[in-house]
Amino acid sequence: MFFLPIGDAPNPRGFRPWVMWLILAVNVAVYLLFTLPLGRIGVSPMDLRALTLHLPVGLGPLSEWDLLVWERGFRPFAPSLSDAFSSLFMHAGLAHLAGNMLFLWIYGDNVEHRLGRLGALVVYLGTGLAAVAGHAALSPSSPLPLIGASGAVSGLLGVYFVLFPKNTVRAAFGLFPFFFRVIHLPARWVLGAYLLLDNLLPVVLGADGPVAYGAHIGGFVSGAGVAWLVSRRGVSAAPERSTTPMERVVAALQSGAVDEAAAEASVTPPEALGALPVSALVPLAKALAARGETARALGALRASLLRGVSDADAARLHLTSAEVLLQLGEESAATQQLLRVTAVAPGSAEADAARRLLPELLGARGPR
Numbered sequence: 001m002f003f004l005p006i007g008d009a010p011n012p013r014g015f016r017p018w019v020m021w022l023i024l025a026v027n028v029a030v031y032l033l034f035t036l037p038l039g040r041i042g043v044s045p046m047d048l049r050a051l052t053l054h055l056p057v058g059l060g061p062l063s064e065w066d067l068l069v070w071e072r073g074f075r076p077f078a079p080s081l082s083d084a085f086s087s088l089f090m091h092a093g094l095a096h097l098a099g100n101m102l103f104l105w106i107y108g109d110n111v112e113h114r115l116g117r118l119g120a121l122v123v124y125l126g127t128g129l130a131a132v133a134g135h136a137a138l139s140p141s142s143p144l145p146l147i148g149a150s151g152a153v154s155g156l157l158g159v160y161f162v163l164f165p166k167n168t169v170r171a172a173f174g175l176f177p178f179f180f181r182v183i184h185l186p187a188r189w190v191l192g193a194y195l196l197l198d199n200l201l202p203v204v205l206g207a208d209g210p211v212a213y214g215a216h217i218g219g220f221v222s223g224a225g226v227a228w229l230v231s232r233r234g235v236s237a238a239p240e241r242s243t244t245p246m247e248r249v250v251a252a253l254q255s256g257a258v259d260e261a262a263a264e265a266s267v268t269p270p271e272a273l274g275a276l277p278v279s280a281l282v283p284l285a286k287a288l289a290a291r292g293e294t295a296r297a298l299g300a301l302r303a304s305l306l307r308g309v310s311d312a313d314a315a316r317l318h319l320t321s322a323e324v325l326l327q328l329g330e331e332s333a334a335t336q337q338l339l340r341v342t343a344v345a346p347g348s349a350e351a352d353a354a355r356r357l358l359p360e361l362l363g364a365r366g367p368r
Helices: 018-039 048-052 064-072 080-088 094-115 117-138 152-164 187-205 213-233 246-255 260-266 278-289 292-307 311-326 329-345 349-364
Strands: 001-007 169-177 180-186
Touching: 001 260, 001 278, 018 064, 018 094, 018 117, 064 080, 080 117, 080 292, 094 117, 094 152, 117 152, 117 213, 152 187, 152 213, 169 187, 180 187, 187 213, 246 260, 246 278, 260 278, 278 292, 278 311, 311 329, 311 349, 329 349
Parallel strands: none
Antiparallel strands: 001 169, 169 180
């Protein structure tokens, strides 16, 4: 079974999170310029540097990257502020880097939009140091170096938890290879589970392993504390607009940002989306389907049909419904939608498109 967050909604419209992108780029650059090349250069266990760093016996083959990690990673028994900063941009491998950067990508834009660019940078680095302190508090005698951006990213998650209580998280959920679905959950459920189940519970149970639970907890709690102060004092360089998700959907569609409108629409009832003009609803429904929101797309198309539209618009709605159903593999239901296209507007371009698809679908279904 797997559960992987892949997006969130709503997101700030027309906003580019330059600070988050810069942090992501620095982390990737460190991996490409140091982790990969240095990891291919072997080092003798009797190398003087290895002896000076007091590496434990039995680590196995060493590389230049290993020595750099032991030299510049944060070690609680020999704390250093410069090592605490450098550790935030070092990762053990590609999976470690990818996981942290995915969470930074999903949650960082909202945080930067709310706190401002300088505020977001200060919070990222500050909660990163708080995460290092949290790790040191839980593992004060650990000889192993702490590396990774997860503590600072956890700080962003703590900020997000407090400042965006109504947001939702889109996640891939499944039991490979039998079941797969994209689901939407309240952001606080997902982030609360991350804090409680993934970090606090293992600490309570005394779990051992390479995961720095103290860093995650320290980062999250410090980020939540900063966000609480921000919300109490009303400090916000770019406060959230007091518009509804539906109003943001309309604004995004008016500016031609269909993908952004689809992100906003992921928290909007299908019945409300069905009130949009058909010319706007059709591309929005296709964008929703592309994001895995097929049920919401079909519900909006159905709601539009139920409110009563012209034959030409009905043909467009039925054809779009058929295209979405085909993505789901629902060939029988798609066939019914295509037949309705030819019935309501037989001379339309939509009907021509339906007639091109029908022979193949009817042949695949076989005789009835």
